Amino acid sequence: MSRRIPWVLVVALVAMWVPWLGSRFYTFLATDIAILALFALSLNLLLGYTGLVSFGHAAYFGIGAYTSAILMKTHGVPFALSFPAAGVVAALFALVFGFFCVRLTKIYFAMLTLAFAQIVWAICFKWNDVTGGEQGLPNVPYPELGWMAAIPGLGQMRAGDHFYLLVLALVAVAVAALRRIVASPYGRMLTVIRENPERAEFIGINVRLYQLSAFTAAGFFAGLAGALFGIFNRGVFPDFAYWTKSAEVLIMTILGGMGHFWGPAVGAMVLTLLNQQITSYTEYWPLILGTILIVLLFGFRGGIVGALAGLGRRLRRR
Amino acid sequence: MLQVQDLHKRFGGFAAISGVSFDLEKGVVMAIIGPNGAGKSTLFNLITGHLEPSAGRVLLGGRDITGAAPHAICRLGVGRSFQRTNIFPHLSVFECVQAALLAHRGQGRNFWLRSEGLYRAETMALLASLGLQDKAESLAGELSHGNQKQIELGIALASDPDILLLDEPTAGMSAVETHETIALIARIARERGLTLLFTEHDMAVVFSIAQRIGVLHQGRLIAEGDPQAVRADPEVRRVYLGERS
Numbered sequence: 001m002s003r004r005i006p007w008v009l010v011v012a013l014v015a016m017w018v019p020w021l022g023s024r025f026y027t028f029l030a031t032d033i034a035i036l037a038l039f040a041l042s043l044n045l046l047l048g049y050t051g052l053v054s055f056g057h058a059a060y061f062g063i064g065a066y067t068s069a070i071l072m073k074t075h076g077v078p079f080a081l082s083f084p085a086a087g088v089v090a091a092l093f094a095l096v097f098g099f100f101c102v103r104l105t106k107i108y109f110a111m112l113t114l115a116f117a118q119i120v121w122a123i124c125f126k127w128n129d130v131t132g133g134e135q136g137l138p139n140v141p142y143p144e145l146g147w148m149a150a151i152p153g154l155g156q157m158r159a160g161d162h163f164y165l166l167v168l169a170l171v172a173v174a175v176a177a178l179r180r181i182v183a184s185p186y187g188r189m190l191t192v193i194r195e196n197p198e199r200a201e202f203i204g205i206n207v208r209l210y211q212l213s214a215f216t217a218a219g220f221f222a223g224l225a226g227a228l229f230g231i232f233n234r235g236v237f238p239d240f241a242y243w244t245k246s247a248e249v250l251i252m253t254i255l256g257g258m259g260h261f262w263g264p265a266v267g268a269m270v271l272t273l274l275n276q277q278i279t280s281y282t283e284y285w286p287l288i289l290g291t292i293l294i295v296l297l298f299g300f301r302g303g304i305v306g307a308l309a310g311l312g313r314r315l316r317r318r
Numbered sequence: 319m320l321q322v323q324d325l326h327k328r329f330g331g332f333a334a335i336s337g338v339s340f341d342l343e344k345g346v347v348m349a350i351i352g353p354n355g356a357g358k359s360t361l362f363n364l365i366t367g368h369l370e371p372s373a374g375r376v377l378l379g380g381r382d383i384t385g386a387a388p389h390a391i392c393r394l395g396v397g398r399s400f401q402r403t404n405i406f407p408h409l410s411v412f413e414c415v416q417a418a419l420l421a422h423r424g425q426g427r428n429f430w431l432r433s434e435g436l437y438r439a440e441t442m443a444l445l446a447s448l449g450l451q452d453k454a455e456s457l458a459g460e461l462s463h464g465n466q467k468q469i470e471l472g473i474a475l476a477s478d479p480d481i482l483l484l485d486e487p488t489a490g491m492s493a494v495e496t497h498e499t500i501a502l503i504a505r506i507a508r509e510r511g512l513t514l515l516f517t518e519h520d521m522a523v524v525f526s527i528a529q530r531i532g533v534l535h536q537g538r539l540i541a542e543g544d545p546q547a548v549r550a551d552p553e554v555r556r557v558y559l560g561e562r563s
Contacts (some may be wrong), residue, residue, distance in 0.1 A: 185420045185436065186429035194416045202366065203418040203477055204392040205426060226521035 007262070008179060012172040018160035029276065031164045033269045034171045035228045040252040040264035041178055042221030047250075048258035049182055051194030052102075052212045053110045055246055056117025057222055059097070060090040062124060062241025064223025065230035069140045072231075081141030081172070082226050090223020091216050093120070098215035102208045117246055124238040134208055136237035140230050163239050174224055179261060181217065190214055252291070255296060259305025266305050319344040319513050320481055325374035327360055327537075334360045336537045338374075342481070342530075347507060347514040352534035354419065358517040359401055362485050365515075366398050367391040378481075397479030399470045401486045401517075407459025411450055414458050414469055416441040420478035441476075441500060447506065448472050462470045464495040466547060468502070475506065482507070484516040496520060500527060515538070525549075533558060 018030040039061055064086035071082040097116040101109055124131045131137065143163040149155045155161065181187050189210055193200045197207050230236040238243065248271075255266025274292075279285050282284040300307045320342040327335040335357045341552060342348055350358050360512060365368040365376055367388040375384045383391055392398075406414045419437045420426060445451045448468045453461060458469050474482060474530065488496040504527045507514045518524050524531060524545075531548040533541040541551045548554055 181429045182435070183432050184429040185425035185431060185433040186427060187421055188413070188417050188433045189426040191409065192406055192421075195408055196404060198368075199400070199404045199406065199473070201388040202392050202398055203421040203473060204389050206387070206389045206423050269463070 002307065008172055011024075012168055015168055016165060019157060019164060022097070024158065024160060027158075027161050027164045029272065030197070031160070031167050031232050033272050034164075035225050035248070036166050036268040036272060037234060037265035038174055038221055039225035039229075040227065040249050040256070041175060041261075042218045043249050044253050044258050044261075044264045045178065045182070045190075045218045047213055047253055048260075048263070049194060050190040050211060051186065051197075052211060052215065053106075054113040054215075054218075055110045055243070056113035056120075056251070057218070057249055058241050058245035059113075059117035059120040060094050060219035060222035061094050061226035061229070061245065061249075062120055062236075062238075064090040064226030065236040065240045066124060066137070066226075067223070068227035069137045069230045069236040070130065072143075073137055073140050079231075084226065086227030087220045087223040090226065091220035093223075094219025095216045098212045098219070100309070102211040102215065112248070114243060116243060117243060121238055121243070122242040124241055131238070134238065135232075136235055139236035140233075140235055142231060151287055163232070164283045167232070170224070170228065171241040175265075178221060182261060186210075192207065204216070209251045253303075255292070255303055256308075257305035259302050260305040260309065263303050263305040267303060270304060319346075319379060320515070321375075321377040321380075322365065323363055323375045323377065325361070325376065326372045327364055327369060327466050328372045334535050335364065335371075336540045337537055338534070338537075340488075340539060340542055342513060343501035344480075344513055344517060344523065345511055346529050347504075347527055348530040348532065350517045350532045350534055351519075351521070351527035351558070352517075353525055356534040357537040358534055359485055360537075362398065362483050362515075362517070365391075366483060389547060392477060395480040396476075396483065397477050397481070398483040399467070399474050399485060399487060401489060403463065403466045403470060405430075405458045405466055405469050405473065407457070409458055410455050411445065411461070411465075411469055411472075412441055412454040415444055415472045415476050419444075422477040423540045440499065444472055444476060448475075448502065463546075464491050464499065467491065467499065471503070471506075475510075479512070481515065482515040484514070486517050486519065488518065488520060503527070 015030060015034070019027050043054065043057045044053050053181065067089040068082040068086040071077040071085060072079065093262065101112045104112055125134060127133065143166065145159065145166060148162045189205055193205065193207055193210055201207050213247060226240060252267035252271050253264040254267070255271055256265065257263030275285060278288055296303065300308065322340050323502070325335055325338045326333070327536055338361060350361065354359055360369065364371050367386050367390070370385045375382055377383065378394055379395065383394065406417065416437060419441055420433065423435065442451060442454065445454055448471060450468055450472065452467065453465065458466065471487070484503065488499050500523050506512065510513060528545060530543065531545055532539050533548060533554050540557065541548050541554045
């Protein structure tokens with residue numbers, strides 16, 4: 001048997017050198033990608049592994065972002081507490097909403113996730129005293145990262161670089177946990193449910209309970225991503241929970257390929273880089289995005305990673 | 319072992335099952351026969367919790383399981399296969415059967431261990447007893463219909479059931495495949511001391527392995543007993559066997 005390569009560690013070790021490229025912009029992009037990759041991977045626990053199509057995954061991203069921002073800005077709670085709290089609160093909401101959602105199937109499930117997400121958005125938009133309403137909560141404080149400067153080699157870096165390294169480490173741990181989950185017996189139960197819920201029930205699996213637990217776990221990781229994004233973005237806004245955000249993460253996941261663990265992360269990277277590049281040439285980014293999606297859906301159902309894996313298999317067969 | 323007491327199921331105004339009762343003793347192989355639409359699959363679905371009876375009771379080992387959820391009934395030692403082949407198409411044959419073992423052993427809540435190597439020997443042994451050991455790494459959905467039926471049997475056996483319900487285990491098979499599958503089922507039932515309840519269209523198959531036969535016609539059990547008695551029953555000859563001879 002071949003030894004397993006600890007891919008999470010490998011990717012993190014490669015990505016950690018980005019600040020040494022010396023460009024503030026590259027660090028900015030890399031931070032964005034790392035956070036969105038976690039967000040997309042959390043969605044894929046539902047989409048690719050459990051076979052549940054959620055149109056409202058941004059709700060938990062938004063809840064995580066607001067939780068952490070409110071704790072840090074309004075109540076002065078340190079990041080070390082607000083970050084896990086964001087995951088837990090998002091998971092609690094996912095548990096409550098999911099309780100209703102898993103009672104429905106297919107398109108009805110999807111519509112109900114969307115309905116709950118719109119409710120979350122509306123509350124963020126209107127509850128001025130707590131969420132800042134339409135204006136959101138600007139100027140979320142940076143976590144205290146002075147201790148990083150004491151680490152040899154990191155002393156000369158900008159605050160943004162320090163934050164990037166923190167994000168990278170936290171995302172790596174979260175992704176490692178996700179990877180562990182999908183490779184576990186529990187993860188196998190989720191794939192069995194995706195494949196055939198009726199049969200899954202008759203190997204003794206309580207299908208709804210497993211779907212609910214996956215929904216809650218996905219909410220937890222989305223909440224963590226949201227907390228990081230709020231700080232990165234220097235503020236949280238109702239947009240975070242809006243349906244376009246849910247669509248964006250869905251597109252990332254499909255673009256990268258939901259059939260492979262790393263697909264959504266690749267999708268997050270490609271979509272972010274493309275968006276960055278193309279918007280500097282033309283204002284018609286949505287047009288290009290639409291075209292890319294059409295090509296994908298007709299030609300490459302497995303997304304980028306699926307297409308590459310297929311190519312690799314064909315080359316090996318030669 | 320299994321007692322069905324005055325079971326009724328109505329879909330709107332249509333009585334799919336009306337007043338079916340029978341007892342199935344431990345270790346007995348029983349066939350339910352009847353023309354299409356007689357209610358055979360409905361009867362199975364009522365026993366395994368996929369449908370809730372309109373009236374009547376189902377007892378398993380003296381315990382009332384009427385209306386319990388399918389996953390709960392499975393955990394009480396009832397295994398089943400479905401009429402339409404019902405497997406996990408994008409998993410390998412190994413993974414399909416191993417998943418059922420994992421679920422049966424209560425590993426489903428374990429999200430820390432790696433599933434890959436768990437129960438490897440047991441899964442392979444079960445696949446070997448079904449003649450599937452060479453196909454362990456193939457995708458279940460890409461195999462022949464006959465193989466898929468065998469996988470389904472493997473999935474059902476992995477939960478180590480006391481009683482196995484097979485809904486048309488040879489549906490859509492060639493004569494050779496049918497013969498092999500029936501020999502396989504009979505051998506496994508004997509080895510494991512299984513109680514077996516199955517539906518089947520092929521009368522040769524039914525009379526070759528069933529110790530008891532129930533005849534379902536328009537939702538009613540019109541005859542029940544050993545093969546000779548059923549074969550001789552005038553009403554059975556009239557409504558069912560007669561059609562074929």
